Amino acid sequence: MSKKYTRREFIKTSAAASAAAGIGVSLFPGMTFANQSGGTNWHKSVCRYCGVGCGVMIGEKAGKIISIKGDELNTVNNGHLCVKAFYLHKAVNSKTRLHHPMIRKNGKLVKSSWEEALDLVATKFNEIRKANGGNALAFYGSGQGETEETYMANKLFKGCIGTNNVEGNPRLCMASAVGGYLSSLGADEPVGLYEDIEKAELFFLAGSNTAEAHPIIFERIMRHKTRNPNVKIVILDPRKTPTDQVADLHLFPKPGYDLAIFNAMAKVLIDEGYADDDFIAKHLVMKNGDGVQDFETYKKFLNDYTPEIAEKISGVPAQDIIKAARMFGKAKTAMTLWTMGLNQRKRGVWANNLVHNLHLITGKIGVPGSDSFSLTGQPNACGGVREGGGLCHLLPGHHLVVKEAHRAKVAKVWGVPASNIQPKPGKHTIAMFSALNEGEIKGMYIMCTNPAQSLPNAKKYWKGLKEQFVVVAESFYPTMTTEYADVVLPAAFWTEKEGVYGCTERRSQYMPLVVAPQGQAKWDAFILRDLGKKMGFEKEFAKYETAEIMWDEYRGLTKGKDMNLMGASYDRLKKVRGLTWPVPTEDHPGTYKRFMAGDPIYDSKFAELAKKEGRRMYFYGPKAKDGKATVWMRPHDDPAEPTDSEYPLALTTGRVLEHWHTMTMTGTAPELNRAVPNAYVEINPIDARNMSIKNKEQVVIETRRGSMQFEARVIDRPVQGTIFVPWHWENKPINVLCIDAFDPGSKEPEYKVAAARIRKA
Amino acid sequence: MPIAGVLILTNIEEAQEVLVNLNTVENVTTYGIHKQNYIIAVLEGDTPKSLEILSQSITNGISGVIGVYPTYVNYEDDEAEG
Numbered sequence A: 001m002s003k004k005y006t007r008r009e010f011i012k013t014s015a016a017a018s019a020a021a022g023i024g025v026s027l028f029p030g031m032t033f034a035n036q037s038g039g040t041n042w043h044k045s046v047c048r049y050c051g052v053g054c055g056v057m058i059g060e061k062a063g064k065i066i067s068i069k070g071d072e073l074n075t076v077n078n079g080h081l082c083v084k085a086f087y088l089h090k091a092v093n094s095k096t097r098l099h100h101p102m103i104r105k106n107g108k109l110v111k112s113s114w115e116e117a118l119d120l121v122a123t124k125f126n127e128i129r130k131a132n133g134g135n136a137l138a139f140y141g142s143g144q145g146e147t148e149e150t151y152m153a154n155k156l157f158k159g160c161i162g163t164n165n166v167e168g169n170p171r172l173c174m175a176s177a178v179g180g181y182l183s184s185l186g187a188d189e190p191v192g193l194y195e196d197i198e199k200a201e202l203f204f205l206a207g208s209n210t211a212e213a214h215p216i217i218f219e220r221i222m223r224h225k226t227r228n229p230n231v232k233i234v235i236l237d238p239r240k241t242p243t244d245q246v247a248d249l250h251l252f253p254k255p256g257y258d259l260a261i262f263n264a265m266a267k268v269l270i271d272e273g274y275a276d277d278d279f280i281a282k283h284l285v286m287k288n289g290d291g292v293q294d295f296e297t298y299k300k301f302l303n304d305y306t307p308e309i310a311e312k313i314s315g316v317p318a319q320d321i322i323k324a325a326r327m328f329g330k331a332k333t334a335m336t337l338w339t340m341g342l343n344q345r346k347r348g349v350w351a352n353n354l355v356h357n358l359h360l361i362t363g364k365i366g367v368p369g370s371d372s373f374s375l376t377g378q379p380n381a382c383g384g385v386r387e388g389g390g391l392c393h394l395l396p397g398h399h400l401v402v403k404e405a406h407r408a409k410v411a412k413v414w415g416v417p418a419s420n421i422q423p424k425p426g427k428h429t430i431a432m433f434s435a436l437n438e439g440e441i442k443g444m445y446i447m448c449t450n451p452a453q454s455l456p457n458a459k460k461y462w463k464g465l466k467e468q469f470v471v472v473a474e475s476f477y478p479t480m481t482t483e484y485a486d487v488v489l490p491a492a493f494w495t496e497k498e499g500v501y502g503c504t505e506r507r508s509q510y511m512p513l514v515v516a517p518q519g520q521a522k523w524d525a526f527i528l529r530d531l532g533k534k535m536g537f538e539k540e541f542a543k544y545e546t547a548e549i550m551w552d553e554y555r556g557l558t559k560g561k562d563m564n565l566m567g568a569s570y571d572r573l574k575k576v577r578g579l580t581w582p583v584p585t586e587d588h589p590g591t592y593k594r595f596m597a598g599d600p601i602y603d604s605k606f607a608e609l610a611k612k613e614g615r616r617m618y619f620y621g622p623k624a625k626d627g628k629a630t631v632w633m634r635p636h637d638d639p640a641e642p643t644d645s646e647y648p649l650a651l652t653t654g655r656v657l658e659h660w661h662t663m664t665m666t667g668t669a670p671e672l673n674r675a676v677p678n679a680y681v682e683i684n685p686i687d688a689r690n691m692s693i694k695n696k697e698q699v700v701i702e703t704r705r706g707s708m709q710f711e712a713r714v715i716d717r718p719v720q721g722t723i724f725v726p727w728h729w730e731n732k733p734i735n736v737l738c739i740d741a742f743d744p745g746s747k748e749p750e751y752k753v754a755a756a757r758i759r760k761a
Numbered sequence B: 001m002p003i004a005g006v007l008i009l010t011n012i013e014e015a016q017e018v019l020v021n022l023n024t025v026e027n028v029t030t031y032g033i034h035k036q037n038y039i040i041a042v043l044e045g046d047t048p049k050s051l052e053i054l055s056q057s058i059t060n061g062i063s064g065v066i067g068v069y070p071t072y073v074n075y076e077d078d079e080a081e082g
């Protein structure tokens, strides 16, 4: 370094060099980041916020985090981050971090020792279990917890306490995607990876505000589109979002009325010759509620969904539906990306099925650049909860509680009698909180999530949280849920613990411990382990001295499964930028496309058979028969609460770029709070005019579940007849007004549509 | 006083104009257009908030900008600001 450089100039040069490296440019030849970052220790990790799974390098000096850098070697983001990175360190060092356990005494939470807090929880849980059985207890976890943390919870509750009342907040966001993948493709999680983005000709963004909810995915799409003018983007969303700046076509359906559009698109694709007949004949079966049908029956079913009929149902002009279908059909490759707009619906699984149909009937799956690819909201919803088995019907490693052999296998590894694991699924999230209300569940352990704010029709469930014995393990205090807690346990946060996150693209990535936990905070997995010991399961939890021991035991359970992680040891994960399963051995590089050549399971077990049958894919997942995927005939179905003369507006909710979930993390950065300071409701200008509502005026939203005041933002974003409210703010928890009806298959609630009305405040 | 290295993704045909506009914005130092439509820049601010405002004003205020993507954020003396 030249002596005339000030420290600030030096940091500026580093910052510019880092940006240059992010696009493979060398701005200052001879200068490397390492040789000018002034004694900073760099630790390879993963972003804490969303399900994209961007690689970050954490800069630490003398035990303090002083900088964050995108990890250029990580193929997810190549060193690029989104604006939430400005605040990553703020969350760690937030003033709202909880530093000590607390116990409620005389109605108030007061500081306690770990010993006292854990003794109390163990005693209460054992009392409840003894008096009412294991099913009177429940665990509610998170897609933000590490896989090891969920693994410990699963063992304690399912294996030792003996209840399958184990759920996590991915039930509220991803369950319909799981149901869709399982029923359509036979196995959970996407066929391909993010690298399909750079090979796709058409992007169909359905119910996904990609620009704001998954910014790095959006950047990849945009980088690709700006350099390839033939790349097109079609959006299906009742609201205009920043993603629209790049759309070639936008379909605006009434919220909850889009199933007919997918069917109409399928009809156009078949009628106009875009279907891949050979792929259909060799790889697919058609099904409806009565079982397997032939292709002709499917075509007849689609006759009820001409574009004109779909227009009547959805409000989207038939010509636009035809145009979208033709764009999909003409493109050599297509990727559909979707999130909550399809999942959080009474017919979320059906919506997912119908998206898969478009790819299946055109053969736009299992080829580079084509995939039906569900985007995940939380950083470890896929890894920890879907794969880790953190739901009431699952066991770790894609095992099921209903299967005797699975229970026996998992129980053996856990060192518990197989009879401890109940053969019936426990209660799903809404049923669990209903049972808490009714006193059937008398004790609940909540880890790393804020259900008092995030549940739909949230107020209804505050009763149970208030009346029963509730333990909350959290890094931040207070949250809406800690208001109801009997015991609050301080949890170590990101950078203060090691563990694995699995992101949207089947990629498992290791995160290191960089700094010591703040105050008396402890790692969640150790809290659960110690609680288990105190409850009398000393022997069962004695061996878990490190995160690696937990991970190794877990990955052992994935051996031979579709999500084989045997090749993903800590040693290896510490070096590489994640591995995409199946990764069966330590020398396997991870898998790009499943169910086809290059997938180790396909290559070793199904390639020959597929070749004999002239097929290029074999859907070998547990729910597929004869290696075939399923095209489902799913009819239109109204949302649970259609609009009517009393409640004429459709209320829908979503995210804004600067915030994330219930703001326990982003809300701790005062800057982020100020950036989007007040909760607001977006109203279409025509609706606003009809109701004589002016921009910035205070209005009251009413649904059948209550009312809440917001500032009106009159803006041409929501389609006429729809209002939109971001869901992040604790002082305006819009979920209180949402309906808690749920999909009968996935049990995921219909956050995205509720009937509402507005009046001036 | 956080400092951030960022990549600013632009429409290809507007990259040059965006660069000219960026050079008039206070607390932004640019390092040219690279790989067709990325502008390398360094943003400086008093707090993470000011970086946020700056990147928002670039995204929303300069035509042709698709997004601002940080690659490096240094907060070395940010702690004093709380």
Ligand code: SF4
Pocket (backbone or CB within 6 Å): A047, A048, A049, A050, A051, A052, A053, A054, A077, A080, A081, A082, A083, A084, A085, A214, A215, A216, A217
């Ligand atoms: S896109 Fe998601 S994972 Fe990537 S930096 Fe932003 S919040 Fe983090």
